[in-house]
Amino acid sequence: MSARVEIRRLSKSFGGRPAIRDVTLSLEPGSTTTLVGSSGSGKTTLLRCLAGLLAPDSGEILFDGLDVIGVPAERRGVGLVFQSYALFPHLTVEQNLSFGLDVRSTSPPERRRRVEELAGELGLTFLLARRPSEISGGERQRVALGRALAYRPVLLLLDEPLAALDPNLAESVRDALSRAIALERTTVLFVTHDRSDALRLGDRVALLKEGRLEQAGSPRELYRQPRTEYAANFFGAGLVCGAVAVREGSRAWADTALGRIELPDGWSGPVRLVIRPEALALDDDAGSPVVVRRVSYEGDRSRLFFETPSGEAAVDCPPGRDVPRGARVRVGVDPSLVIVLPPE
Amino acid sequence: MPERRSDLAAAALLALLLAVVVSPLAVVVAGAVVDPALLGLVSESWTAGPRPNSWFSYVLSLYGRQLGRSALLASVVVGLSVVIGFPAAYGLAGLRGRLATSLRIALDAPLAIPGLAVAIGLLLAYPGGRASGATLAAGHLLYALPFVVRAVGNALSRGGLLELEEAAAAAGADRWQRLRRIVFPLARPGVVAGALMAFTISWGEFNVSFLLATPTTQTFPSALYLTYTTNSFPVAAAATTLFLAAVVPALWLLQRVAAGEAARFGEAA
Numbered sequence: 001m002s003a004r005v006e007i008r009r010l011s012k013s014f015g016g017r018p019a020i021r022d023v024t025l026s027l028e029p030g031s032t033t034t035l036v037g038s039s040g041s042g043k044t045t046l047l048r049c050l051a052g053l054l055a056p057d058s059g060e061i062l063f064d065g066l067d068v069i070g071v072p073a074e075r076r077g078v079g080l081v082f083q084s085y086a087l088f089p090h091l092t093v094e095q096n097l098s099f100g101l102d103v104r105s106t107s108p109p110e111r112r113r114r115v116e117e118l119a120g121e122l123g124l125t126f127l128l129a130r131r132p133s134e135i136s137g138g139e140r141q142r143v144a145l146g147r148a149l150a151y152r153p154v155l156l157l158l159d160e161p162l163a164a165l166d167p168n169l170a171e172s173v174r175d176a177l178s179r180a181i182a183l184e185r186t187t188v189l190f191v192t193h194d195r196s197d198a199l200r201l202g203d204r205v206a207l208l209k210e211g212r213l214e215q216a217g218s219p220r221e222l223y224r225q226p227r228t229e230y231a232a233n234f235f236g237a238g239l240v241c242g243a244v245a246v247r248e249g250s251r252a253w254a255d256t257a258l259g260r261i262e263l264p265d266g267w268s269g270p271v272r273l274v275i276r277p278e279a280l281a282l283d284d285d286a287g288s289p290v291v292v293r294r295v296s297y298e299g300d301r302s303r304l305f306f307e308t309p310s311g312e313a314a315v316d317c318p319p320g321r322d323v324p325r326g327a328r329v330r331v332g333v334d335p336s337l338v339i340v341l342p343p344e
Numbered sequence: 345m346p347e348r349r350s351d352l353a354a355a356a357l358l359a360l361l362l363a364v365v366v367s368p369l370a371v372v373v374a375g376a377v378v379d380p381a382l383l384g385l386v387s388e389s390w391t392a393g394p395r396p397n398s399w400f401s402y403v404l405s406l407y408g409r410q411l412g413r414s415a416l417l418a419s420v421v422v423g424l425s426v427v428i429g430f431p432a433a434y435g436l437a438g439l440r441g442r443l444a445t446s447l448r449i450a451l452d453a454p455l456a457i458p459g460l461a462v463a464i465g466l467l468l469a470y471p472g473g474r475a476s477g478a479t480l481a482a483g484h485l486l487y488a489l490p491f492v493v494r495a496v497g498n499a500l501s502r503g504g505l506l507e508l509e510e511a512a513a514a515a516g517a518d519r520w521q522r523l524r525r526i527v528f529p530l531a532r533p534g535v536v537a538g539a540l541m542a543f544t545i546s547w548g549e550f551n552v553s554f555l556l557a558t559p560t561t562q563t564f565p566s567a568l569y570l571t572y573t574t575n576s577f578p579v580a581a582a583a584t585t586l587f588l589a590a591v592v593p594a595l596w597l598l599q600r601v602a603a604g605e606a607a608r609f610g611e612a613a
Contacts, residue, residue, distance in 0.1 A: 074514075075516075082511065088525075099525075151515065
């Protein structure tokens with residue numbers, strides 16, 4: 001039932017201002033793709049084009065090879081979950097869940113079976129007779145998810161479904177969400193501005209920047225091998241410094257403010273290095289000396305910030321060790337965790 | 345306990361309001377049913393008139409036709425204002441920006457224009473409709489429509505209509521199914537409230553009715569006015585009581601609808 005979705009060179013402007021530009025992306029059947037970007041990057045516009053609520057200016061959208069542009073929302077068979085739930089306030093939880101089945105004239109026994117199944121999956125069994133006004137925010141979002149899954153959509157679109165929930169509730173809804181998605185095996189596009197949600201919920205991650213697709217790939221790929229400084233900083237900010245790669249035989253290295261860093265083979269000439277906190281460690285023997293400017297205590301670790309000629313960098317200090325502000329420490333670099341980018 | 349204090353202030357204000365609004369009405373209603381002498385209102389002409397118990401039948405015999413006419417007119421106005429007001433409110437709910445604002449202002453404009461001016465405008469625009477009462481109905485409609493559109497519009501916007509329709513569309517509901525399953529049920533309390541409001545407005549409308557009335561289209565409020573200027577107090581009081589007998593239940597129902605709607609949707613807007 002789940003569709004292969006292909007988005008080809010899709011563009012949409014509002015009053016001359018482009019919202020998405022030339023986006024090409026495919027969603028594998030049964031996979032979950034997270035669409036991530038800062039606000040205004042065009043995530044919701046892309047989602048609304050897929051749902052059929054917005055007509056793109058140009059480009060194609062194919063569901064299993066069939067162009068669906070021009071097909072109205074009600075005939076696309078997609079499930080849509082809004083950040084604001086958008087539950088029908090005059091209907092009970094049960095009627096909300098079965099809405100998509102009712103409008104499809106599904107037989108009553110089949111309808112009842114499906115609603116019971118979903119209510120069980122989503123922990124809504126004892127809320128079926130309630131109205132949306134009588135249940136909590138987390139429960140509402142689970143109803144919204146159930147309503148979108150009930151008619152077995154070929155594509156499930158989730159528009160920031162966790163953004164309106166407080167962190168604890170979001171955690172439980174996130175769990176319900178990933179369990180339900182795994183059970184239903186539909187193609188999913190999950191829109192979020194939260195980078196950690198993007199990494200942990202997606203089989204694939206697509207990063208949008210100002211309406212363009214910046215990079216798409218596996219979560220590991222986007223985190224470990226970002227192709228741009230924007231992508232690198234989006235998923236984990238670090239010190240960005242310019243350096244010159246020197247090549248000698250099969251080895252390459254660059255000299256930086258934090259000492260000589262071995263580079264993967266193939267680099268030479270000017271490069272940019274992104275050094276995230278996890279690429280650094282306190283190394284009292286061989287590290288470069290730095291002065292701690294600022295300490296951010298986070299319980300399981302303290303993050304120590306220090307100045308380098310290229311800007312501020314941070315290193316994590318294990319919880320057992322107490323380093324005060326102003327302390328002199330030595331910092332070592334794990335070259336395998338340093339990201340190398342071509343020069344600008 | 346500042347909240348408790350403001351509660352007390354609100355209660356005092358309400359009591360004052362009730363005293364100012366309700367006590368004159370109470371005197372009038374009492375005047376219709378008890379001997380005027382008991383209220384300290386004595387005049388030689390009343391001693392010759394019919395007995396206080398029959399003031400109502402006297403008024404009915406006098407103004408039965410106007411009562412019937414007002415009821416018919418109110419029904420027509422209620423019907424038309426819902427038939428025109430519902431689609432108007434639904435259309436407005438989907439509009440954004442300057443156009444929507446202009447339309448809303450245009451819709452509310454008659455409320456700000458003196459009834460006299462509205463009546464003269466209608467007379468000049470539709471001279472032919474005066475004899476049949478069509479011009480009169482149009483005048484009432486001008487006053488009733490803004491309330492119906494407002495009431496329906498509020499009912500629709502309280503649930504975030506646009507997003508609900510989108511959710512319904514994505515779930516597979518076509519235009520007609522969205523109207524029937526989402527828009528109509530959401531609008532219903534607003535339609536009922538608007539209809540009741542339209543009824544009370546038409547039933548009590550005086551300015552336009554008085555100016556546009558011909559002997560064959562005179563409405564009950566006009567008759568009521570004439571009663572006060574030309575007839576005895578008990579007769580006018582009985583006529584007023586009949587007038588209130590229609591309005592008070594409508595207003596009471598209006599409150600019930602509002603309370604029912606709040607209970608139904610709660611804060612899950």
